[in-house]
Amino acid sequence: MRRSTKQQSDNGTCSLSGKWQVFEEWCGSRHTITFQCSVVDLLCFLQELVDKGKAFSTIKGHLASISAYHVGFGDKLVGQHPLVCRFMKGACHKLPVSRPLVPLWDLLAVLDALSHHPSEPIEAVGMKFFAPGLTKVYLRPNQAFVPGWAQRPDVPQWSLGFFTHLHSPQQRSRGLTHCLVRALHVYGSRTAGFRKEDQLFVSYTTPHKGKPLSRQRMSH
Numbered sequence: 001m002r003r004s005t006k007q008q009s010d011n012g013t014c015s016l017s018g019k020w021q022v023f024e025e026w027c028g029s030r031h032t033i034t035f036q037c038s039v040v041d042l043l044c045f046l047q048e049l050v051d052k053g054k055a056f057s058t059i060k061g062h063l064a065s066i067s068a069y070h071v072g073f074g075d076k077l078v079g080q081h082p083l084v085c086r087f088m089k090g091a092c093h094k095l096p097v098s099r100p101l102v103p104l105w106d107l108l109a110v111l112d113a114l115s116h117h118p119s120e121p122i123e124a125v126g127m128k129f130f131a132p133g134l135t136k137v138y139l140r141p142n143q144a145f146v147p148g149w150a151q152r153p154d155v156p157q158w159s160l161g162f163f164t165h166l167h168s169p170q171q172r173s174r175g176l177t178h179c180l181v182r183a184l185h186v187y188g189s190r191t192a193g194f195r196k197e198d199q200l201f202v203s204y205t206t207p208h209k210g211k212p213l214s215r216q217r218m219s220h
Helices: 002-028 039-051 056-069 082-094 107-113 169-178 180-191 215-219
Strands: 136-139 158-161
Touching (some): 039 056
């Protein structure tokens, strides 16, 4: 454990040193003293990184390296100077962290799995597998479970349409197995016999069968 911690520390030091070396070379080409460079020099260096298309995390790493070696500006570290803070805020907006739009998991595989046991046939699904019918359903927030913003009288309701916008008859038939409206209608029908409240999700086990789920149970 100690060896691992020391190795991580060494790696962090090497990373800082490498970025500091880049800054040293940049300052050397401009005959500027690295550990006493001005705010203007620092901002010019950071701007060049932005212009080169460097990631925001990389720019933050360079700034951290400079802060570790620079004498600072008055009683503030390099990264605490107001102009540097404003620059980094602007760089953060200009260079947002990119996230993949396509999920890493296979959506078709998930939908295919939902078309078979234990999700289908839906009429025979165990109650513990139900979650969020036949043309449309409306959902309104339960004020006992939502934050303060949703307790206002102008809270809108959500409308879910029936899932029928598939091309071929085979696709439409298969698409029904992924329809939330259908699932909610079946869930409502199957809980009607023991439901004691109008809350959507109710307990299916004794001794609370038919009663609204508690916050803890809903979370679980």
